Amino acid sequence: MRLHRLFIPAVLSLLLAGAGASAAAQPTFPTKRQALSDVSQAFGFLYGQQLTLEHIRTRYPGLAAQVKIAESSINLAYSGADTFLESVLVGVVGDDGFAEMTDHFYAEMEGIPESQTQSREDALAFLGEVRARAEDAQHIPSPIRELILTATYADHPEQELLDGHRAMFSTTGHDKSMGLDLTMTLPLSWLAREGRRPHIVQKWRSQGGHGRAEIMLLIQDLGMPLTSEEVEEMMANEDFSTWVPDEVEYLDASRLRIDNQPSVAIDYVLTQEVGTATVLIRTRQYQMFVDDKGIALQCQAGAAVGDGPTAFETLDAARASAAEVFAANERLCYLTANSIVVDQIWR
Numbered sequence: 122m123r124l125h126r127l128f129i130p131a132v133l134s135l136l137l138a139g140a141g142a143s144a145a146a147q148p149t150f151p152t153k154r155q156a157l158s159d160v161s162q163a164f165g166f167l168y169g170q171q172l173t174l175e176h177i178r179t180r181y182p183g184l185a186a187q188v189k190i191a192e193s194s195i196n197l198a199y200s201g202a203d204t205f206l207e208s209v210l211v212g213v214v215g216d217d218g219f220a221e222m223t224d225h226f227y228a229e230m231e232g233i234p235e236s237q238t239q240s241r242e243d244a245l246a247f248l249g250e251v252r253a254r255a256e257d258a259q260h261i262p263s264p265i266r267e268l269i270l271t272a273t274y275a276d277h278p279e280q281e282l283l284d285g286h287r288a289m290f291s292t293t294g295h296d297k298s299m300g301l302d303l304t305m306t307l308p309l310s311w312l313a314r315e316g317r318r319p320h321i322v323q324k325w326r327s328q329g330g331h332g333r334a335e336i337m338l339l340i341q342d343l344g345m346p347l348t349s350e351e352v353e354e355m356m357a358n359e360d361f362s363t364w365v366p367d368e369v370e371y372l373d374a375s376r377l378r379i380d381n382q383p384s385v386a387i388d389y390v391l392t393q394e395v396g397t398a399t400v401l402i403r404t405r406q407y408q409m410f411v412d413d414k415g416i417a418l419q420c421q422a423g424a425a426v427g428d429g430p431t432a433f434e435t436l437d438a439a440r441a442s443a444a445e446v447f448a449a450n451e452r453l454c455y456l457t458a459n460s461i462v463v464d465q466i467w468r
Contacts, residue, residue, distance in 0.1 A: 156331040163268035176234035194255035205272035267329030270310035279452035302464035346413040356383040384409040398427030420454035422446035
């Protein structure tokens, strides 16, 4: 049977044709204007929250123990977030610029803690809100929430999922679902966007939509159903290097089971010219089949060579950077792929 050999290359070519400059290289955290705006908002949120806690401690000494509990809870839940956000801002504006920024924050927030806690009941309500934020990041407004989570889990992105900061996605009723009822969980800090190209149901970008790592869900009609036996045999005996187009550098493949179905993870690299830049994309595609549908989850990271401010000078440097970003998110992608549940399998 050769159906799968046609399906996989078509999906890869479709996605990679749209990778473009959005996958260009960026530093550890991007320094584009909107990204920095979101970072400053997140830092200001944590700064203002701490000022209010200190105000409550001073104004209502009888609440000192509850202030300590709220303070400890939020610091434990989002450990190191303020330090990470500060380092991003200092890296852009310098120490003096950051000092001016915090002075500006303090001036802007003057009087706000007092207005928020005019009574003891107000203070107790605020302490309850801080504890709720510590228990569930959904209590923190977006895009502040995404940046605080990004900062908290900068060194271990997969831990965000393991700690329960998850968003559920369902294809039920989606225009591109092709009738499949599929659910999966993704990290709360990754920003979701609709896929513009055919078969790309949804895509998610790391670091609140500012990062260089991306996950895409694709569903395509095979044109004919595959039995469980056919899929098992195909996955057991196939040379997966034949599943990628000639222009793609095949790296490796490994068999696994997703939702108890035989599946495969294919690793590859694409290098292509986009305008005046050369873009390199490091990808792992998780692939499974259900009846007459192919389901692919693609995890990728990109870097570019060119004249842009975030581009690398050599292809080797771009490759190394893309590989580093991919490796940092590899475990997270594995957890996301293994969260997939297809209702049709269990009916």
